[in-house]
Amino acid sequence: MLPILIFCTLLALLTALLPLSRNSHWIIRGLDFPRLQFTVFATVLLIAHYYFLDSQMIITQVLILATTLCLIWQLWWILPYSFLWPKEVKTSSDGSADKQISILTSNVLTPNRNADALIRLVKKHQPDVLVTLESDQWWEDKLKVLEAEMPYSIKCPLDNLYGMHVFSRLPLGGQEICYLVEKDIPSIHATLELRTGDKIRAHFLHPAPPSPTENPESAERDAELVIVARSVAESDQPVIVTGDLNDVAWSATTRLFRKISGLLDPRVGRGVFNTFHADYLIVRWPLDHLFHSQHFTLQDIQRLPSIGSDHFPLLTILSFTPLRSARQKGVQARASDHEWAKEISEEQNVGKNDVPKPGKTD
Incomplete structure (x- = not known):
């Protein structure tokens, strides 16, 4: 023994x-x-x-x-x-519907053909924004039924497992589809206008994972996360970054993203919310994320039932409460973190200026 x-x-x-x-x-x-x-x-x-x-x-x-x-x-x-840790994001005490924004993020898995399951979830939970990852033209056609209630959309159908779509009840502005690091891996950038008229800068990401079948290194994924982090760090706008980041919440690189961006993670102090792999109970980790600036507090976050994909959908409901949430703070960056972030972006010859700044006013 x-x-x-x-x-x-x-x-x-x-x-x-x-x-x-x-x-x-x-x-x-x-x-x-x-x-x-x-x-x-x-x-x-x-x-x-x-x-x-x-x-x-x-x-x-x-x-x-x-x-x-x-x-x-x-x-x-x-x-x-875990529940043993202090909450990084305060629980919202503001029940005003006009100040809320709900986002449902779902990696649908391109060959999955159970679009009806996702449509049922949308109709049940009535999110303000639906973000789909891995959605191709077939998925776009099936999700058109949502456009009657979600008339604003940004569509990037691809058959390489990196298509993306955004459907919204809230007005979208400053829309851009970019290929920040890799020529076939898109990201979507836009503003979302709340019912109060406040505008939110939003970035929807799905970088490729480090794996023997995708990228042998994480350099491309890390660079995309870092340049978005460095870009939003310079903004005083309300910011939301969401998507399948192909990185776990507790990795050094996701922690670096949080440090550099200054964005908050509503899961801290509340739970893991594992979203992948939906089919294997003992092999699960949190790959789908939503980070936000301190302008928001949390109404609710929950993992939704399977839609036949290898990812569970994630629903997050935030309240826009900038005056009440000013005391919220995430992890703090040190000089060495900024140096590491700079090295990562320079290795891929990309920078924060490559990232669109929707809603920015000079």
Whole structure:
């Protein structure tokens, strides 16, 4: 049993230490994803050390110490996405419908043909904005039935798994479809006008993931996130960034995005809200995100039932309460974070000025 437990401890150390590297290879960055699973693994391993080994042996004490440190390290990343952590975004006490904005984000999975399930969710929850990822021309045709109630739209149907659509009850302005880093990976940028007349700067993203079948490195994904973060950081406008970011909430790169942008994560202190993979209970993590500026407080956030995709839809309801939410603060950036962000964008020869600034007034 001792050799097995030694091997498992070394494995736990590798899964904890390798992501510390800024190497963007998909194998390294992929270890960011299952931190929750690694936490469970380290917990079970720690129990096994006490149960099967003699705690008086030096080797046992070393194994227990190493496993405990791994467990603490993994918990440091995931605990903010639990009820044990203070909420980063305050719960809204303003029930005014005119100040609310509800956004339903759904990666539909291009070959999925269960459009009726998504349409039923839209009709049930009546979101102000529907964002679809991986939506091609077939999906666009099926979702046309929504246009009677959601007359504003931005359409980018593609058959490469990166099509995007935005359907809205709220007026859209400053619309742009951009290919910020990769020539076949679009993003959508626009303003949303609330019923009060206030305008929100919105960015809808779906960068490609680091994987052996997509990009062997995360460099392109990271660059897109970083330049959007650097762009919105310079704005005093209300901002929402949402989409399938192909990165988990607790990764170093998503944390860098939050630091640089100054945007808040409504999941902190409320739960994980795993949206992928819908078909496998033990292999799930939060890939679909909504971040926002401190102008908003949270009415509700929930993962919706499956529509046949590999992603669950995510519904977020915000209240525009800029005076009441000024005390909200996210994670703070250090000089080293800004340097790292600059390196990431320069490596891909892109910058914050490549990102549209809808609604900006000079």
